[in-house]
Amino acid sequence: MGLINAGIAGIGIYVPDNVITNAQLEKMVDTTNEWIMARSGIRERRIASPGQAASDLAVVAAERALADAGLEAGEVDLLIVATNTPDMSFPATACLVQNRIGAKNAAAFDLAAGCTGFIYAVAVGSQFITSGTYRTVMIIGAEHLSSVTNWEDRRTCILFGDAAGAVVLRPVQKGSGILAFKLRADGSGGHYLMKPAGGSRQPATRETVEKKLHYIHMNGREVFKFAVRVIGKTSEEVLAAAGLKKNDLDVFIPHQANMRIIESAARKLGLSMEKVVVNVDRYGSTSTASIPLALKEAVDGGRIKSGSNVVLMGFGAGLTWGAMVIKW
Numbered sequence: 001m002g003l004i005n006a007g008i009a010g011i012g013i014y015v016p017d018n019v020i021t022n023a024q025l026e027k028m029v030d031t032t033n034e035w036i037m038a039r040s041g042i043r044e045r046r047i048a049s050p051g052q053a054a055s056d057l058a059v060v061a062a063e064r065a066l067a068d069a070g071l072e073a074g075e076v077d078l079l080i081v082a083t084n085t086p087d088m089s090f091p092a093t094a095c096l097v098q099n100r101i102g103a104k105n106a107a108a109f110d111l112a113a114g115c116t117g118f119i120y121a122v123a124v125g126s127q128f129i130t131s132g133t134y135r136t137v138m139i140i141g142a143e144h145l146s147s148v149t150n151w152e153d154r155r156t157c158i159l160f161g162d163a164a165g166a167v168v169l170r171p172v173q174k175g176s177g178i179l180a181f182k183l184r185a186d187g188s189g190g191h192y193l194m195k196p197a198g199g200s201r202q203p204a205t206r207e208t209v210e211k212k213l214h215y216i217h218m219n220g221r222e223v224f225k226f227a228v229r230v231i232g233k234t235s236e237e238v239l240a241a242a243g244l245k246k247n248d249l250d251v252f253i254p255h256q257a258n259m260r261i262i263e264s265a266a267r268k269l270g271l272s273m274e275k276v277v278v279n280v281d282r283y284g285s286t287s288t289a290s291i292p293l294a295l296k297e298a299v300d301g302g303r304i305k306s307g308s309n310v311v312l313m314g315f316g317a318g319l320t321w322g323a324m325v326i327k328w
Contacts, residue, residue, distance in 0.1 A: 004130055005130065005171070005172050005174055005175070005179075006126035006172065006177050007169065007176055007177025008167045009068075009168045009169065010065045010067070011065055011292060012060075012066070012166045013061050013163070013164065013165045014057050014058075014060035014164045015162075015163045016048045016052065016057070016162055017046075019044050019047075020045055020047050021044045022036045022037070022042070022044065022158075028157075029151070029152060036158045039158075039260070040159060040258050041258065041280055042284045043282065044281075044282060044283075045161030045283055046161045046163060046283060047161065048147075048162040052144070052162075054081075054143060055087045057142050058081060058097045058142035058164045058166070061140060061164035061166040061289075062101050065167060066168060071136065073101045074104060074105055075135075075136050076103040076105065076106040076138050077133075077135060077137060078107045078108070079094050079106045080094060080110070080138070080140070081094035081108075081110050081121075081140045082118050082120065082139070082140065083111075083142050084143060084287055084288065085144040085147060085148055085287075086110060089198075092110040093110055094110050095108045111124065114193065114319070115285070115288060115315060115320075116183075116322050117141060117287070117316075118291045118292060118312075119183070119291065119312060121140075121141070122169070122178070122312075123181045123324065125138075125139050125169055126178050126181075135170060136168065137168070137169040137170075139167050141164065141165050141166075141287070142163075143288055143289050145160040145285075146160065148195055150212055156215075156218055156220075158284075159258075159284055160216070160286070161286050162286065164289050165290075167295075176328075177327065178325070179243075179326065179327055180242035181238060181322065181323065181325070182237050182238045182323050182324075183322040184322060185318050185321075186319045186320075189226060189319035190317070190319065193218045193316065194218075195215065195216055195217070196213040196217055197209075223319075226315070226319055227258075228261060228265070228268075231261070231264075231265035234313065238323040238325050239325060244325065246269060246271070248309050249269075249271070250309045251298055251308055252269070253310065254276070254291075255290050255314045255315055256278070256290040256291075256293070257280065257315070258285070259278070259281065262276060265313070277295075277297065277298045278294075279294050291314060298310075307327065309325065309326075309327055310327075311323060311324070311325055311326075312324045312326065
């Protein structure tokens with residue numbers, strides 16, 4: 001019938017109004033703008049307002065994505081929220097969003113795959129379309145990382161920000177939309193990036209709170225080495241799976257974790273930075289929201305046009321990583 005691929009029909013993003021600059025961080029922890037820029041390339045990040053939760057960010061992004069796609073919430077068949085910072089352990093943040101936006105016909109669940117969550121969720125959601133099960137699937141990456149950031153730890157507090165990004169997937173003609181994806185994981189590196197307490201292994205106690213175990217704990221050196229190792233290799237693999245070569249790539253959108261990682265990946269792929277979308281300097285790492293955030297900016301800025309070959313690449317806690325090729 002021709003309509004067997006899944007493609008992106010609409011995109012919506014939301015970033016909080018509150019900005020924390022490096023100059024402000026200098027007054028909070030032992031750091032400097034020069035130190036932060038040299039190690040991350042981040043100048044500022046957005047932080048949610050008091051009382052805002054991950055679902056609040058997600059709702060705005062979802063409604064904007066629906067408007068961009070020209071669809072009503074009642075047309076959504078499935079809603080997946082990729083997040084590391086859900087409103088609560090249960091119910092799923094996706095169910096909260098489903099109710100808030102009025103997607104009364106949609107199944108809903110959360111997906112946890114670290115900063116790779118958006119790639120994983122789009123890959124999962126697309127299968128419901130290619131199988132003919134559903135026609136409209138909404139994917140949201142939403143993070144409230146400021147709520148799990150230790151603002152006294154200069155190694156991590158400089159890195160993270162809050163945001164949400166959503167896409168609507170719909171059937172498209174064969175040869176366009178999502179052409180290929182690769183998902184990977186290595187649980188042996190799980191301890192390099194984690195929030196140790198709050199689950200069944202270490203339930204919340206006075207001691208876990210006092211030891212600050214409910215915040216992000218990261219071995220930055222090991223995560224950096226992991227990211228640099230997998231980005232180029234997996235991006236090449238997914239291009240090959242789509243029947244494309246590196247020269248066919250028009251736009252590369254990596255997870256916005258660190259400018260040094262992004263530049264290293266571009267060198268490994270032999271890409272000019274003109275083909276790489278970068279906004280980590282303005283938002284920091286927003287985990288599952290970073291790729292849709294950058295994707296929206298690239299589309300709005302005219303960098304992605306009809307027929308463009310786009311590679312999305314994510315990596316993060318788990319350890320997980322994944323890449324996807326989309327023909328726009």
